[in-house]
Amino acid sequence: MSETKILLSEKEMPTHWYNIQADMPNLPKPALHPGTKQPVGPEDLKPIFPMELIKQEVSTERWIEIPEEVQEIYKIWRPSPLIRARWLEKALDTPAKIYYKYEGVSPAGSHKLNTAVAQAYYNKAEGIKRLATETGAGQWGVALSQAANFFGLECTVYMVKVSYQQKPYRRSLMQIFGANCIASPSTLTSSGRHILEKDPESLGSLGIAISEAVEDAVSREDTNYALGSVLNHVALHQSVLGLEAREQMAKVDAYPDVVIACCGGGSNFAGIAFPFAYDKIVKGAKVRLVAAEPSACPTLTRGHFGYDYGDVAGFTPLLWMYTLGKEFMPPGIHSGGLRYHGDSPLVSQLVHDGIAEARAFGQTAIFESAVLFAKSEGFVPAPESSHAIHSAVEEALAAREAGEARTILFNLSGHGMLDLPSYDDFLAGKLEDYPLPEDSLKEALAQLPKI
Numbered sequence: 001m002s003e004t005k006i007l008l009s010e011k012e013m014p015t016h017w018y019n020i021q022a023d024m025p026n027l028p029k030p031a032l033h034p035g036t037k038q039p040v041g042p043e044d045l046k047p048i049f050p051m052e053l054i055k056q057e058v059s060t061e062r063w064i065e066i067p068e069e070v071q072e073i074y075k076i077w078r079p080s081p082l083i084r085a086r087w088l089e090k091a092l093d094t095p096a097k098i099y100y101k102y103e104g105v106s107p108a109g110s111h112k113l114n115t116a117v118a119q120a121y122y123n124k125a126e127g128i129k130r131l132a133t134e135t136g137a138g139q140w141g142v143a144l145s146q147a148a149n150f151f152g153l154e155c156t157v158y159m160v161k162v163s164y165q166q167k168p169y170r171r172s173l174m175q176i177f178g179a180n181c182i183a184s185p186s187t188l189t190s191s192g193r194h195i196l197e198k199d200p201e202s203l204g205s206l207g208i209a210i211s212e213a214v215e216d217a218v219s220r221e222d223t224n225y226a227l228g229s230v231l232n233h234v235a236l237h238q239s240v241l242g243l244e245a246r247e248q249m250a251k252v253d254a255y256p257d258v259v260i261a262c263c264g265g266g267s268n269f270a271g272i273a274f275p276f277a278y279d280k281i282v283k284g285a286k287v288r289l290v291a292a293e294p295s296a297c298p299t300l301t302r303g304h305f306g307y308d309y310g311d312v313a314g315f316t317p318l319l320w321m322y323t324l325g326k327e328f329m330p331p332g333i334h335s336g337g338l339r340y341h342g343d344s345p346l347v348s349q350l351v352h353d354g355i356a357e358a359r360a361f362g363q364t365a366i367f368e369s370a371v372l373f374a375k376s377e378g379f380v381p382a383p384e385s386s387h388a389i390h391s392a393v394e395e396a397l398a399a400r401e402a403g404e405a406r407t408i409l410f411n412l413s414g415h416g417m418l419d420l421p422s423y424d425d426f427l428a429g430k431l432e433d434y435p436l437p438e439d440s441l442k443e444a445l446a447q448l449p450k451i
């Protein structure tokens with residue numbers, strides 16, 4: 001029998017990140033300044049980001065060196081394993097070969113630490129003392145707290161209030177690493193106070209928390225802002241996923257017919273898929289790239305492709321992306337990390353150009369696949385990651401139906417050990433699906449900025 005767990009040694013770890021901006025047939029249109037509506041320049045971003053990340057954001061160099069200090073920290077959990085899902089294959093009685101890249105081994109429990117460490121490093125190197133950020137379900141807040149701690153930076157996290165109340169253990173984790181975790185909307189920022197005046201009971205949203213974190217960073221000289229997904233430099237840092245996975249598959253003479261990841265802001269999809277997109281664009285490989293999103297927040301499958309703000313207050317630059325409108329308030333599904341109105345401009349452009357594709361799934365379906373996966377492979381997946389699992393299960397069943405061999409690779413972006421209350425709800429039959437009604441979609445899209 002061939003290998004089940006395919007490992008790389010530290011010596012085989014990627015030394016450079018892959019930048020897809022070097023190879024895309026069409027780059028997304030440039031980000032626009034929220035006031036002037038002109039393309040943003042480095043000067044506009046300097047109050048909140050270090051110069052090195054601003055350069056990466058617009059770089060068209062194909063390979064960007066991973067700083068040695070970042071590589072050293074990566075070695076705590078990287079290279080992450082690639083695992084052949086033999087028991088899932090058996091359970092599905094499929095001729096397909098299923099492989100998953102497992103990012104739950106990181107100290108943060110998800111892929112997010114790959115970019116958090118890089119971002120903390122560049123901020124430290126440019127003299128920044130403190131980072132401000134937002135977090136939805138808490139995974140990004142945990143990852144940035146850890147990374148800030150590694151580099152001796154202070155960290156303030158605005159956490160969406162509903163999650164702050166419902167996910168106390170992620171808050172505990174942030175506190176272990178010394179971060180200051182604040183329920184958003186808060187009275188500490190004018191954007192938070194503005195929301196609370198209108199609705200004192202507001203449970204917050206990612207868009208509101210971003211406004212608070214950006215305002216915090218702009219108002220203090222020693223503080224920068226950090227974003228855990230969406231932006232080009234985040235996609236760049238996550239490319240270690242696909243670079244490692246491609247190496248690992250080559251070790252067992254395998255190459256995927258389809259690469260799958262869940263998609264919230266797009267960073268773990270970008271991470272696993274972009275190195276294969278390179279093969280597809282530059283070398284003509286026949287690989288399919290599938291982004292899996294919730295049908296309650298169907299940005300790529302039903303959103304509008306155009307300019308929109310990244311936050312509710314309209315502080316951020318306008319990004320060229322698929323969006324449901326910045327005012328879109330997704331229902332409280334259990335995949336907090338996928339509840340964002342927009343998507344990475346790079347992922348959006350690739351979907352628009354037909355290089356990648358997108359699928360949307362309801363939460364009862366994804367939890368069914370999550371439990372099947374847990375029972376087959378043992379790992380309890382994050383609800384977000386379970387969208388990718390469900391899509392992989394569909395691919396495997398289609399292969400069975402067609403009686404054809406198919407090699408499937410998906411990214412298991414994180415573990416679900418802090419999401420057990422969601423599993424309780426599923427097992428008790430309490431989960432509901434919230435397919436977005438056409439009317440609500442029209443309403444949300446009517447609010448889009450006119451550019």
Ligand SMILES: *Cc1c(COP(=O)(O)O)cnc(C)c1O
Binds near residue numbers: 140229266269338385
């Ligand atoms: C945040 C998160 C996601 C979604 O974010 P992307 O930027 O789309 O990758 C997916 N899975 C896990 C485990 C997460 O924490």
